Amino acid sequence: MIEKLEEEKIQLGLDVDIQKLEAEKMIKGKNKTEEDLDSLKTDYKKLRLSMRTAELGKTSKQWQDLLESRDEKVGLKARITELERSLQQYRSHNSVIELKASLTKIEELKEKIEELEAALQNCELRVELLETNNEH
Template sequence: MKKLAVEPMVTSEYNEWWSKRVNDNILRSRKEDVRSIEEYLQVVSSEIEIIRQDFEKRNLELGKKIEQLEEEKMQLGLDVDIQKSIRTAGLGKTSEQWRQEIQEKKIKADQWEKKFQDTRAREASLGKIEELKEQVGELEDALQNSELRIEILEKSNEQWQEQFHPSQDQIRERDYIMGEAVAQVREVADHLQTLAVQADVLSLKYESELDRGQ
């Protein structure tokens, strides 16, 4: 399973602020500090939004691939040329004997066609399902990275609160931004769960069809 690279947990804006704070050893005004918190939260929220949009794009692509797989299964056919079976004229067979032989060959051709369709459909289905599960795994990794960023962000906010004692209005504004970020992560998690269920259902469906064909 492919793993997504984990991006740095803090932004360049945060590193720049922290470096200036250590070097200068002078705290800026409370208004400037609050603005830094807001900018940091906005950057993290933007990163989560990018992950969510990428997930929705992949989910749409996977849905189209599943529909295409169903259409290929319905349209797959084997063109059997019956005329080849009657090109051996001059063997002394009657018309009835020819019709009977043609019917037998047609039955055999239908049987081989069904076996071919079952085998090819199963191989294609298993390939699509494995691809789907692999992409689900990638999205799970992305979701875990997002949750880890939220956790680090929450700890960072607790440290800010201890150092600067923000006002009640500032706390409510910070909590609102945090709530938006958490809601976006939960939305991605819900989509991920739906996609995983869809993959399992598709896998069971093709296994059941193969069992009935055997």
């Protein structure tokens, strides 16, 4: 009985560790996504700079195409901004939900550990009492 309680206590401790590792994994994934986004923004800036340097000596048709292209890029940039905002809101919402769930699970596990520790202590007292009774 005591061994089973101790084993259950160890298992609950492992569950808490798993929850912590999952939270760390989510944070690392978020950081990687942010790095990728920063890299994309840098590439976008470099592309714009190279486009500016290549704009010299164009025909009127080329200028017209360029202006249309810029209008399209402005629309795409606005869409990217909108998607980034939406993604950030989604991440924030999901992170809050997952953290609340993790905290709830951790609290439940802490309560279970406390119950198991109390049960273990009770069993140990019974064993001591039985040993004392057997000695007499």
